[in-house]
Amino acid sequence: MSWIFLILAGLFEVVGVIGMNLIIRDKNIKSFIVFILGIGLSFICLSIAMQTLPMGTAYAIWTGIGTVGSGIVGILLYGESRAIKRIVFxxxxxxxxxxxxxxx
Incomplete structure (x- = not known):
């Protein structure tokens, strides 16, 4: 069950980053809600996962999901570079x- 919470934490991290991008583009209440809910739920799920998973492993996987997920969202939704080197990394x-x- 901890791994499910860890994956959810990473996905909510991506939602929080999307919220940050929305705030930069358009400072409205919806953007702030997306950001606060995404980051808040991410930390809640991460803390639940870390009750049984090693801290270093949980944190590394959480940040990895957030990093790759945000990169994919950037490519698919925001027209960011699709360079092969970026995808390889x-x-x-x-x-x-x-x-x-x-x-x-």
Missing amino acids: MAMVLVAAVGLKIIS
């Missing part, structure tokens, strides 16, 4: 996170 982040899971 995002894949390396995922491989490192999976490696931490395997050795934990």
Whole structure:
């Protein structure tokens, strides 16, 4: 169950980053709500996951999901670079996170 909360924490982190981007583009109440809910739910889920998962592993996977997820959202929704080097490095982040899971 902790892994499910950790994955949710990473996904909510992406929602929070989307909220940040919305705030930069248009400072309205909806943007702030998306940001606050995304980050808040992310930290709640992360804290639940860390009750049984090692801190280093949980934090690394949480940030990895947030990093790669935000990169993918940037590519798909905001027209950011699709350069192969960028995609390779995002894949390396995922491989490192999976490696931490395997050795934990």
